[in-house]
Amino acid sequence: MEWSQIPLGPLQTNCYILSSSGKDCIVIDPGEEGGRIIEFLEDQGLKPIAILLTHAHFDHIGAVDELRDRYEIKVYVHEKEAMWLLNPTLNGSQFFMMGQLVRVKPADVIIAEEGEMSIGSFTFKVLETPGHSPGSVSFYFPQASFVVAGDALFAGSIGRTDLPGGNHEELLNSIHDKLLVLPEETVVLPGHGSVTSIGQEMDANPYLNGF
Template sequence: MMKWSQIPLGVLQTNCYIVESPDKSCLIFDPGSEGKKLIKWLTKRELKPIAIFLTHAHFDHIGAVDEVRDYYRIPVYIHEEEEDWLIDPALNGSKFFKMQELIKMKKADYTLKKEETITIEDFTFSIFETPGHSPGSVSYFFEAEGFVISGDALFQNSIGRTDLPGGNHKQLIKSIHEKLLFLPEETVVLSGHGPVTTIGEEMDSNPFLNGF
């Protein structure tokens, strides 16, 4: 059975997620900062990363991409709408946050072009396009394990901000309702910031989703 771990990284405490299989191979989602800390965490647990997947390319989700990618020699996946954001501080937002140094990573090895279910070694999961927070935002649904990695689309009692370049509030609400809230209510939501929640919890109590 696959299991997941949440590792908050960086000044903004962006949640990086590690999904591991029984044989200790793992996927890394959103290594946003503190690459050495993340590598140390993985080494201590004797995990073997095989790929990095990004929910989107804002600076606080991509800051350790190159350090981790180069250390493990693994590929990086991102939605094609944001493939240029990795290399452009103006697009990834780091240019506009004074506390943040400019973030410029190498291009991703692979781009995600559509919604689909993919299998990489022992891992099978579905890719949902959930734009609104950013144009290339995606969520990763592990149906058999009952969790979805939502990035900055959906949080506990909140949703992603939409005032950054490419953000669209109406589109984000639509994405959440059409792509996430149709999932089983017991589905665990692994958000880009803050605590874990469930689809049912957000359907019942998220003030941004009521009255849609």
């Protein structure tokens, strides 16, 4: 399996395109600049079959409807943030986008619990990793040895917890119980910034010294 990282918008939110040996692909967190994502997909000859959301903050959902409508595909989000897609106060655009409110149509599939999930030829594990937001999830692909961690864990940092629904202790517990237990060679694909690994963060992340 291959992945591509596309930083989008003023916050440079990482959108990930996951592709298998065929032309099917999954789009994770299309935060903005839908045209750039579409151009990449067309250039690579890829066919999206689903949109996965690690969480529903505005900078991770801004291009959802543009892609969903163009490719007629389903959007997946955790149940605790299903209403955030429609609500600019909950998704943060009311406060951070200076009048550019983000509203997305309801998700097609609600993730109610963690566990194994299959979409087309893609099989992965949904890990509930709340703390940055109450419905944050990470998508772990054990055979390819990477995890898409959203805004839970970054290279040398962790997600902010001062937004509505954020909880610092809960985030640290999520990282410790769900992410740091993965094999150390697991590549971490974060919601912002550069790629890292579980082992690197265990050794050098100053926010995780207590672990």
